[in-house]
Amino acid sequence: MRLDKFLCDMQLGTRNQVKEYIRKGSISVNDMIIKKPDFKLDEKKDAVAYLGKLLVYQSTYYYMLHKPAGVVTATSDKQDKTVMDLLKDAAGRDLFPVGRLDKDTEGLLLITNDGELAHNLLSPRKHVAKTYYAECSGSINEEKIKILETGVDIGDDAPTLPAKVELLTQADMTYTIKLTITEGRFHQVKRMVEAVGGRVIYLKRLSMGPLLLDKTLPKGAYRPLTEQEITELASYNN
Ligand code: URA
Numbered sequence: 001m002r003l004d005k006f007l008c009d010m011q012l013g014t015r016n017q018v019k020e021y022i023r024k025g026s027i028s029v030n031d032m033i034i035k036k037p038d039f040k041l042d043e044k045k046d047a048v049a050y051l052g053k054l055l056v057y058q059s060t061y062y063y064m065l066h067k068p069a070g071v072v073t074a075t076s077d078k079q080d081k082t083v084m085d086l087l088k089d090a091a092g093r094d095l096f097p098v099g100r101l102d103k104d105t106e107g108l109l110l111i112t113n114d115g116e117l118a119h120n121l122l123s124p125r126k127h128v129a130k131t132y133y134a135e136c137s138g139s140i141n142e143e144k145i146k147i148l149e150t151g152v153d154i155g156d157d158a159p160t161l162p163a164k165v166e167l168l169t170q171a172d173m174t175y176t177i178k179l180t181i182t183e184g185r186f187h188q189v190k191r192m193v194e195a196v197g198g199r200v201i202y203l204k205r206l207s208m209g210p211l212l213l214d215k216t217l218p219k220g221a222y223r224p225l226t227e228q229e230i231t232e233l234a235s236y237n238n
Contacts, residue, residue: 003027004037006048010055026051061093062225062233063111066217067205073100073109083109086220098122099184099208107132107205108213110233111222120236121209127161127182128236131207132189133168138198140167140175147196148179154191163192178206209236 001009007018007027019037021027027034028049029041041048043057065083067073072080075096083097090111098110098118112118121128145167151159164180175198179189190200206213210232217223225233 001041001043002037003029003034003039003041003048006041006043006057007050007055010057012050012055021050028052060114060117061090061095061112062114062230063087063090063095063222064211064214064217064225064229065097065109065111065222066213066219067101067106067109068219069104069106072103073097083111087111087222090222101205102187102190102203105203105205106219107203108208108211109205110208110211110225117233117237121233122184124183126236128209129180129182129207130184130205130209131178131180133176133178133204133206134189134193134200135174135176135202136193136198136200137174138193138196139173140170140177140196140198144196144198148192152192152195154185154188154195156185160185160188160192174201209233 003022004015004018007013007021008015012018013021022037023035025033025035029039029046048055065086067083070081071086072082074082075084076082080103084095087095094113095111096113096118098112098121101107101109110121120126145165148165149163151162153159160181161183166178168176168178179192181188189203193200211229214223
């Protein structure tokens, strides 16, 4: 890879800026100052430094997005704003969302360019737990909770897999729950609630596997995952 491209990929600056750093002698490769932007390096082996500070090459990227309502989970869309439009700063890295949240659903969405991890997290065999907070209209009782937890017919070939329900609040014809499922069927939470006579009026994903929605992340904002979060997710690659 060319040195100037490497530095751009590392987000050190624009192509012109990084060329300027190179010409000024601010960049070293294996402790030797290199002044040629087209210098060829092996990004996996060579030690590149800017003003003596080592730049560690990253080829996979992981972001947590707090998806707001009103944007679609897609990489492009003719009509609607997409979740990728919210990650403008991270453009050009072949990023995509892992799984799908409905347009009106909010909450945790993982965005990456790591196809293997995405495949594993979405694999039905991995049973990755996803927890949702749902505000619902209708009534709820022990019997309905048991049905949701045991497995419910939502019109597919098979009933849903066992789930976990935590009843948070209950009032006159409205209730709120935390629902943890280990599948990712189309509109699954809404259809499960409908199957017991209710209707979801607000839905937010709180977690996916080990990843918890960062409470300090405002709606529409995103941040890179921490090393620890990436390590925890990587356990799903086994
Ligand atoms: N279940 C749904 O019904 N909608 C979502 O967006 C996610 C899970």
